[in-house]
Amino acid sequence: MAGTKIQAPEGAVTVLDKGFVKLVDFMGGDMRAVESARVSFGSVSKGEERDRKLLEYLLEHGHFSPFEHSVFQFHVKCPIFVVRQWMRHRIASYNEISARYTEVHDEFYIPEEFRAQDTINRQGSVEGKLDDARLTEEYSAAIEASYSAYQALLKAGVAREMARGVLPVSQYTQFYWTVNARSLLNFLDLRMDKHAQLEIRRYAEAIAEIFRAKMPWTWAAHRRLNAK
Numbered sequence: 041m042a043g044t045k046i047q048a049p050e051g052a053v054t055v056l057d058k059g060f061v062k063l064v065d066f067m068g069g070d071m072r073a074v075e076s077a078r079v080s081f082g083s084v085s086k087g088e089e090r091d092r093k094l095l096e097y098l099l100e101h102g103h104f105s106p107f108e109h110s111v112f113q114f115h116v117k118c119p120i121f122v123v124r125q126w127m128r129h130r131i132a133s134y135n136e137i138s139a140r141y142t143e144v145h146d147e148f149y150i151p152e153e154f155r156a157q158d159t160i161n162r163q164g165s166v167e168g169k170l171d172d173a174r175l176t177e178e179y180s181a182a183i184e185a186s187y188s189a190y191q192a193l194l195k196a197g198v199a200r201e202m203a204r205g206v207l208p209v210s211q212y213t214q215f216y217w218t219v220n221a222r223s224l225l226n227f228l229d230l231r232m233d234k235h236a237q238l239e240i241r242r243y244a245e246a247i248a249e250i251f252r253a254k255m256p257w258t259w260a261a262h263r264r265l266n267a268k
């Protein structure tokens with residue numbers, strides 16, 4: 041086994057079998073969006089009821105820029121195939137651990153159960169009565185074989201940047217993600233949707249809880265509008 045595995049930091053929310061999401065920093069909040077929207081009129085809070093109505097009005101009418109003044113910074117650990125979907129969200133900042141610089145740990149996502157291929161939505165999966173015990177054995181054996189090849193290549197002097205080529209996309213990676221509330225709502229809409237892959241959905245659900253705790257009025261208004 042390579043190096044020391046990075047444990048979930050204090051306050052992190054566990055996601056999947058070995059992943060996590062941790063809010064590292066946060067700036068802003070519901071009132072920041074209210075104040076940003078009202079700065080054009082030179083006024084700030086007008087009491088909870090009117091402030092909440094303003095937030096709903098802004099979201100309903102596409103006046104999203106006041107939400108850009110609230111910023112979340114997360115530390116995330118997730119499988120490579122999840123991060124590939126995540127990083128398609130361009131309106132955010134990313135810094136990821138480098139497998140050129142550090143040796144990859146033997147940490148890979150092992151699903152609790154296997155879903156079957158959806159034949160209608162060709163991108164999706166459905167619950168299926170599959171032989172989970174046998175499939176887990178096969179899946180894990182493939183991972184073990186590739187990790188052992190990785191170590192053999194390193195031992196033979198191959199550079200980390202080349203040896204990693206034998207590792208599967210279930211390998212866990214880590215990154216810092218800084219994203220404003222507007223972009224985060226877009227991410228949550230897309231990645232909590234039932235069409236998103238279940239694994240990234242689990243991360244989106246964990247992040248939605250953090251959003252709800254930090255910007256409860258905005259979250260409630262957003263949910264209400266989505267439910268219409």
Ligand SMILES: Cc1cc2nc3c(=O)[nH]c(=O)nc-3n(C[C@H](O)[C@H](O)[C@H](O)COP(=O)(O)OP(=O)(O)OC[C@H]3O[C@@H](n4cnc5c(N)ncnc54)[C@H](O)[C@@H]3O)c2cc1C
Nearest residue numbers: 125128129130131132163223226227230231233235236237
């Ligand atoms: C269920 C699902 C399936 C998907 N399947 C595929 C797939 O098969 N193949 C694939 O390649 N991708 C796929 N994607 C990724 C998807 O196409 C988006 O790239 C991803 O969801 C990021 O969304 P976004 O562009 O809204 O986010 P961001 O990149 O964060 O952008 C936020 C918003 O900024 C604006 N914006 C950002 N960049 C530009 C730009 N260059 N020009 C104009 N406006 C911009 C847009 O309004 C955009 O909505 C899938 C996504 C989901 C949720």
